[in-house]
Amino acid sequence: MIKKFVTLLLVLINTTVLVAQQHNMSKTYQAPTDELVKKKLNNWQDLKFGLFMHWGTYSQWGVVESWSICPEDEGWTQRKGPYGATYNGYLKAYENLQTTFNPVKFNPEKWVAAAKSAGMKYVIFTTKHHDGFSMFDTKQTDYKITSAKTPFSSNPRSNVTKEIFNAFRKENFMIGAYFSKPDWHSEDYWWPYFPPKDRNVNYDPAMHPDRWQKFKDFTYNQIGELMTDYGKVDILWLDGGWVRPKSTIDTTVDWQRGIKFNQDINMPKIAGMARSKQPGLIVVDRTVTGEFENYTTPEQQVPETPLDHPWETCITMGDSWSYVPNDHYKTAHQIVQLLVKIVSRGGNLLLNIGPGPDGDWDPVAYSRLSEVSAWMQVNGEGIYGSTSVAPYSTGNVYYTKAKNANTIYAFVLADKDGVKLGKTVIIKVNHVKAIKKVTMLGFKQSLKYKLTGDDLVITIPAAIQNNTAARYASTLKVTY
The missing domain is CATH 2.60.40.1180 (Golgi alpha-mannosidase II)
Structure with missing residues (x-):
């Protein structure tokens, strides 16, 4: 007798992190019309298993990525340590992490070897998270890993995004650039004239169009750098879905009801520029229904039935997206069975590992991928290039x-x-x-x-x- 898979599988995860990063899927899907995009999307669907990495200065404190500087009264914004007495004091100390970030054990080839052995076929790396710290050599801001303020800038491999992309590309991985649309460090997003209130822009762009245009130009230029100076890029993975045209807000979704202003950054212009530099580029404007959400991204969950369009679920190997000391990692048993369940529904698994402040993964992560590798070597035939x-x-x-x-x-x-x-x-x-x-x-x-x-x-x-x-x-x- 067939047992219907009627429950939504929720993965073992720290509750506060799940709430902070929860993303409701768009209710409709618009298939791309560009033949090169369709071809690449089809190839990406065959890969099934990818590596996600959240990494930034926040790893030094072992706190949730970016969210602790967001002035929302939620569990995931809790500030711990000696700087939690005032918001401004905490923010100053957080941004000062730039001056101590020195991940001297950074060796992307070690990551590539482990990921390839485990059967992973593509990588998505956080070039910039919501806090605005750029993990690449942007010319738009000095809040970056290659700044002279950052100790690691003297390392010949300080442009870690380029190093990661090059290392994985050499082993035929598809390359994906995660990029946060909101930037909480930018004075053109969180204008110092007003205190920030929540995750959104802290002024009305309609009342200050010149300042909003500066932010749009800043975003366009940073993405342009990633599309120009970092070799072949296959996926532009955009996060921070509250930065969106007001007309796309779905008021039935709780977090979208908090978006008060039109935060349109002109995605047609950005995507057009990006694809002129990277033909066939897959664009993933998460939760923003339309032509620039080429696949959807359910987070920390497995849909109960196959979806009628390309999709990928991103799931943490540990309890957190970013590095946390002594994190609780899923077993290889759990990882393999998650992969099987996701692929049986026609999706891809993007498994996240957060590098530590020293530039390496927790040894447990390597152990898990080694165990997964042994299974995939025998059974991967039924995973790759499959359909539901x-x-x-x-x-x-x-x-x-x-x-x-x-x-x-x-x-x-x-x-x-x-x-x-x-x-x-x-x-x-x-x-x-x-x-x-x-x-x-x-x-x-x-x-x-x-x-x-x-x-x-x-x-x-x-x-x-x-x-x-x-x-x-x-x-x-x-x-x-």
Whole structure:
């Protein structure tokens, strides 16, 4: 009997971080018309597994990225330490982190090796988060990692965005630039004439059009730098969805109701410029429905059914997006099964790891990717280049279909490490009239089977019923 997957899978996560970063998906999707964009988007959908990295000066304190300087009375803006007595004192100390940021263990090739081994195929890096600190050599501000104020600027690899992009590109990763549309350091976004009230611009752009134009030019120029000076870029991943035309605000979404002003930064101009420099560029203007949200990005969750358009869910390996000492990391078991569930719904998994203040990952992150690697080497065939196929899941079995072949993969998820199968496994193969061959990935022999309607009853030999090599999920391959 088919069990409908009726609940929304919420991943283990720190509650305050989830609320701070929660993004409701757009209710409609507008497919791109540019043939180069459509081709790249199609290729991106085949990759399935990507690496996300949130990194900035905030890692030195081990606090949530950017949000602690936002004057909203929410759990994620709590200020800890000796500078929390006043907002201005805390902000000054936070921005002064620039003068001590020195990640001397920075070695992107080490990250590439771990990510590639684990089967990741693309990377999204935070070139600038909401706090406005640029992790690239922008000419628009001195609040950047390459500034003389920053100790790491003397390092030959101080332009970390360029170093990361180059290192991953050499191993054929798709390259994605995360960029925050709001900039809380910019005096043209948070004008010092007024105190900031919340995450939004702190003045009415309609009343001060010259100042807002300066901010638009600043944003346009920074994105232009990223599209010009950093090699081939495949994805422009824009965050901070409250910076948007007022006409696009969805008042049924709680956080969007707080947007009081029209914060239009002229996305047609930005995207046009970016694609003139990077033909086929995928643009992801998160939560802003329309032609510049080429795929949607549910966050920290797995949709219960396949979506009718390209999508990617971004999920933290730990409890936080940015580095936190002694963070609680998901097990390899959880990561693999999340990947299987997401791919069975037709999506991609963008798994986040936050580098520490020294420029390296927590050793646990490397360990997790190594464990994932062992599973992917055997079972990745059913992940890459696949599409969703009904019934998507039955009980603990999740399905994918090869994109260009008559092949269905059925992933039998384990409750604990080591898959224990019975003498038979029943999977659903809807509307399949004849089977050519059934195997289990990692084993050469063909398996006996019987097809009755949509039920495929597979006989599992005793020698592989206890498939400890698979650990997290065994994969049955059905060719028809």
